[in-house]
Amino acid sequence: MTDTLNVPGGDVPGGDVPGGDVPAVDVPAVNVHGVSRIFAAGKGPGVTALDDVSLDVAPGEFVSLIGPSGCGKSTLLRLIADLDVPTSGSIEVFGKPARQARIDQDYGIAFQQAGLLPWRTVAGNIELPLELHGVGKAARRGRAAELIALVGLSDFAAHYPDQLSGGMQQRVAIARALAESPSLLLMDEPFGALDEMTRERMQNELVRICAETQAAVVFVTHSIPEAVFLSNRVVVLEPRPGRIRSIVGVGLGDMSGRGEDLREDEGFFRSLSEVRDLLHGDPDSSGTGLPTGVVPKTGARGVETR
Numbered sequence: 001m002t003d004t005l006n007v008p009g010g011d012v013p014g015g016d017v018p019g020g021d022v023p024a025v026d027v028p029a030v031n032v033h034g035v036s037r038i039f040a041a042g043k044g045p046g047v048t049a050l051d052d053v054s055l056d057v058a059p060g061e062f063v064s065l066i067g068p069s070g071c072g073k074s075t076l077l078r079l080i081a082d083l084d085v086p087t088s089g090s091i092e093v094f095g096k097p098a099r100q101a102r103i104d105q106d107y108g109i110a111f112q113q114a115g116l117l118p119w120r121t122v123a124g125n126i127e128l129p130l131e132l133h134g135v136g137k138a139a140r141r142g143r144a145a146e147l148i149a150l151v152g153l154s155d156f157a158a159h160y161p162d163q164l165s166g167g168m169q170q171r172v173a174i175a176r177a178l179a180e181s182p183s184l185l186l187m188d189e190p191f192g193a194l195d196e197m198t199r200e201r202m203q204n205e206l207v208r209i210c211a212e213t214q215a216a217v218v219f220v221t222h223s224i225p226e227a228v229f230l231s232n233r234v235v236v237l238e239p240r241p242g243r244i245r246s247i248v249g250v251g252l253g254d255m256s257g258r259g260e261d262l263r264e265d266e267g268f269f270r271s272l273s274e275v276r277d278l279l280h281g282d283p284d285s286s287g288t289g290l291p292t293g294v295v296p297k298t299g300a301r302g303v304e305t306r
């Protein structure tokens with residue numbers, strides 16, 4: 001663990017890869033290779049939550065996972081975070097086994113529930129991971145102040161979680177996830193419990209934070225507009241067994257150019273309907289599992305599509 005407090009990811013995407021000894025250029029932030037996860041179900045055959053899933057996420061890339069309930073989105077995120085282990089296949093984070101990446105704290109995590117400690121202030125919650133890893137008091141304070149400013153809560157540093165709105169609590173959770181300058185953020189429906197207006201504001205914030213930190217993000221959501229607005233690529237999953245149906249390259253430019261007006265952009269609507277068609281279309285009879293007329297896409301970064 002380092003107590004240097006650099007901007008996550010450094011100046012060049014992938015240039016400040018945790019571990020440092022691996023050439024950054026070719027190392028994906030996340031490499032999921034042929035991963036299956038089967039949950040035992042009594043004496044039955046078990047539930048295949050994921051079946052032979054492969055996916056690469058590049059440094060600095062924002063990838064959303066979307067699909068119907070039970071298609072394995074959270075399972076995939078939990079496997080990347082090493083909160084669960086695959087039945088078969090392998091997962092690497094910045095070239096390291098997921099277990100090692102967890103030990104090295106190479107990523108930050110934010111879930112739907114902000115999960116803040118109610119007896120700690122905003123600053124205290126953000127400092128917690130740094131405290132647990134032995135970062136000195138002055139460095140902790142400085143880093144927390146930086147992050148509190150980044151998420152726009154400078155006037156609330158001394159407030160307690162129950163004095164904040166849901167959106168503000170989520171901003172604290174995101175700041176805490178960024179505390180150790182991870183080059184990767186894993187987020188499971190972090191805005192799922194928020195009202196629509198707050199949710200859009202939070203999406204704008206997240207885009208700004210990603211542009212500033214250049215962290216890669218794997219983001220689970222049920223919302224098509226959220227996935228399209230935030231992502232470089234949207235991974236559409238299908239259930240029983242959980243598989244990647246297709247990957248949509250959003251092509252709306254990098255994070256620094258994504259503002260509120262993007263929501264009115266023609267390209268935004270095009271990607272929305274592409275993802276919507278994949279989610280709601282009936283599979284054709286060709287056996288591809290894709291809706292009629294949809295050509296399977298291959299991701300630009302060697303992503304396997306199935």
Ligand SMILES: Nc1ncnc2c1ncn2[C@@H]1O[C@H](COP(=O)(O)OP(=O)(O)OP(=O)(O)O)[C@@H](O)[C@H]1O
Pocket residue numbers: 039040047048049067068069070071072073074075076242
């Ligand atoms: N710990 C577990 N034990 C048994 N089955 C599980 C477990 N975790 C997940 N599953 C099963 O695996 C499948 C995928 O679950 P998962 O939570 O990953 O889906 P999801 O796409 O995130 O769903 P949702 O959108 O509803 O959150 C489901 O059928 C679920 O019941």
